Amino acid sequence: MCGIVGYVGQKTTMDVLLGGLKRQEYRGYDSAGVALITEDGLIASAKKSGKLQALVDEVTAHPLAPGHTGIGHTRWATHGAPSDVNAHPHVVDGGKLAMIHNGIIENFAEIREEMLEAGHTFLSETDTEVGAVLLGHLVEQTGDFRTGFAQAVNRFQGAFTVLAIHQDAPNVILAARHNSPLVIGFGDGENFLGSDVAAFVEHTHRAAAVGQDQMVEITPEHVRVTDFAGTPVPIDEFEIAWDASASDKGGWPSFMAKEITENPDAVANTVRGRVVDGRVEIPELSGLGEDAIRKFSRIILVACGTASYAGQVGAYAIEQWARIPVEVQLSHEFRYRDPVITPETLVVSISQSGETMDTLMAVRYAMERGAKTVSICNTQGATIPRESDAIVYTHAGPEVAVASTKAFVAQITALYLLGLQFAQVRGTLDDTAIARNIAELQALPGKLEEVLTTGPEIRQLAKWMSDTPAVLFLGRHVGFPIALEGALKLKELAYIHAEGFAAGELKHGPIALIDHGQPVFVVVPSPRESAEIHSKVVSNIQEIRARGARVIAIAEAGDAAVLPYADEVIRIPLAGPFFEPILAVVPLQIFAMELADAKGLDVDQPRNLAKSVTVE
Ligand code: AGP
Numbered sequence: 001m002c003g004i005v006g007y008v009g010q011k012t013t014m015d016v017l018l019g020g021l022k023r024q025e026y027r028g029y030d031s032a033g034v035a036l037i038t039e040d041g042l043i044a045s046a047k048k049s050g051k052l053q054a055l056v057d058e059v060t061a062h063p064l065a066p067g068h069t070g071i072g073h074t075r076w077a078t079h080g081a082p083s084d085v086n087a088h089p090h091v092v093d094g095g096k097l098a099m100i101h102n103g104i105i106e107n108f109a110e111i112r113e114e115m116l117e118a119g120h121t122f123l124s125e126t127d128t129e130v131g132a133v134l135l136g137h138l139v140e141q142t143g144d145f146r147t148g149f150a151q152a153v154n155r156f157q158g159a160f161t162v163l164a165i166h167q168d169a170p171n172v173i174l175a176a177r178h179n180s181p182l183v184i185g186f187g188d189g190e191n192f193l194g195s196d197v198a199a200f201v202e203h204t205h206r207a208a209a210v211g212q213d214q215m216v217e218i219t220p221e222h223v224r225v226t227d228f229a230g231t232p233v234p235i236d237e238f239e240i241a242w243d244a245s246a247s248d249k250g251g252w253p254s255f256m257a258k259e260i261t262e263n264p265d266a267v268a269n270t271v272r273g274r275v276v277d278g279r280v281e282i283p284e285l286s287g288l289g290e291d292a293i294r295k296f297s298r299i300i301l302v303a304c305g306t307a308s309y310a311g312q313v314g315a316y317a318i319e320q321w322a323r324i325p326v327e328v329q330l331s332h333e334f335r336y337r338d339p340v341i342t343p344e345t346l347v348v349s350i351s352q353s354g355e356t357m358d359t360l361m362a363v364r365y366a367m368e369r370g371a372k373t374v375s376i377c378n379t380q381g382a383t384i385p386r387e388s389d390a391i392v393y394t395h396a397g398p399e400v401a402v403a404s405t406k407a408f409v410a411q412i413t414a415l416y417l418l419g420l421q422f423a424q425v426r427g428t429l430d431d432t433a434i435a436r437n438i439a440e441l442q443a444l445p446g447k448l449e450e451v452l453t454t455g456p457e458i459r460q461l462a463k464w465m466s467d468t469p470a471v472l473f474l475g476r477h478v479g480f481p482i483a484l485e486g487a488l489k490l491k492e493l494a495y496i497h498a499e500g501f502a503a504g505e506l507k508h509g510p511i512a513l514i515d516h517g518q519p520v521f522v523v524v525p526s527p528r529e530s531a532e533i534h535s536k537v538v539s540n541i542q543e544i545r546a547r548g549a550r551v552i553a554i555a556e557a558g559d560a561a562v563l564p565y566a567d568e569v570i571r572i573p574l575a576g577p578f579f580e581p582i583l584a585v586v587p588l589q590i591f592a593m594e595l596a597d598a599k600g601l602d603v604d605q606p607r608n609l610a611k612s613v614t615v616e
Pocket of ligand 1: 305350611
């Protein structure tokens, strides 16, 4: 999962490349590099390990000669440690050709042996350099950049998006993709390539996604897309729905801080346009057909990480509203369990990026076995929605921080809308219940705004707990996946052990973890709407308090039952049983961010992570 950018045109190429890499740095940030064809027809390049700023410093101190054709790459290492020599671009063939790559060339070992036998040598440990050397070899053999490129991409196996420039073709970038994302940006006398539209959104809103096994040639004058055999394919252009400022920090200390405050808009914008005359209407679902919706006998939600927890929250609501059995499967586990899939199975993928390889492979597996598929996705034109039968886009706007926040609540919102539409079609909820839940969804943004005001008290709590070695999270029913999400946020941001449990599971083992002073967050159900499980959770709080736990309860306004047993109470507004847990996640997002900040850690780009995991 790396960030890729390509540019041909009259702008200052270095500025376009560095700007595009900056907006995609969340895709990978352990090294970065650029290469361009200078005005005297040679390839100049620079690359540095470390974050993008190291490259910016390098090219500031040692400027490259100007040029009008260039490629750039920000890396998340797969083969070969983060280092200058392993960074992309890889410049080969006597400095005549440069290549960058996102993915894994799985047959790189056999190609490497073949190239060694042909007399080539290697500088790095990367699969990418092997690909670049093969490309250079084939260009030399065929005497033509385009022919050699087509032959090379037909040799690669695994997952790859590659961009290449050659000094013999000074105004051309060749690109190809297989199982890895690539989008085109169309300009006037200039054209762009990127891993996602963030690469060029500041220059153009005209874009198109490149399909599986397609090659692209861009020059300042034209864009040509073909399949791997060289046959032209149609280009489906779309308008990018957000502008560059949406992917700027906008004065916030971090993207995560900004995006947490955008939780309310993420819900409001995902609902917008999908409630008509008191009914849920998701136009994108029309591709499924009401008859199919009536016939579905099972729904499987496939996702990873935070998206899978959104699925767990949504599963409760969809099953209760639409009366369809719903299960959540981790994408990377799904196809290895040989699941029972029939034409009456609906597989719903949940993915902010729409490029998570594990989830893409799960969707393909399900479709090959006859399931209908719906993609819940936050990225226009991404691979997973393009390959699914129907799409429900979340409209959370670009989510740049690696740790997902606003996309999470938007995913739950989309799942709730889907559940309500299915309930309408299947007649499993009456109009009153439909109206009540729609009202809850429409009230959610205002209540989320109210929860955001708890920020200062949570920041103080995080400061007090900045040296805690471990934190536990408890929840029941819909609060259980919220506890899991709270734990994941803390793991990926503050790098400390954190674990979420179903509160009822405590006595079956985890309570042994409770020692004096052990911090435990508890997502408390509503005493009004969920009295039975509310009282059980209060009992759980008493059990852990009796064993020395330090309890931080997240409870609705006015819930007095928790007061005698909680060290801290974070209040959330009243809402329905499926809606309060969405409010409860925001204090957990803020806590994780503030604790990471208190520890001086990088909130937006945590170590070892990347925003989009495009390798299995
Ligand atoms: C969440 O904070 C993490 N960044 C990670 O768990 C993420 O949700 C997961 O990798 C799925 O990504 P996707 O939604 O883009 O498919």
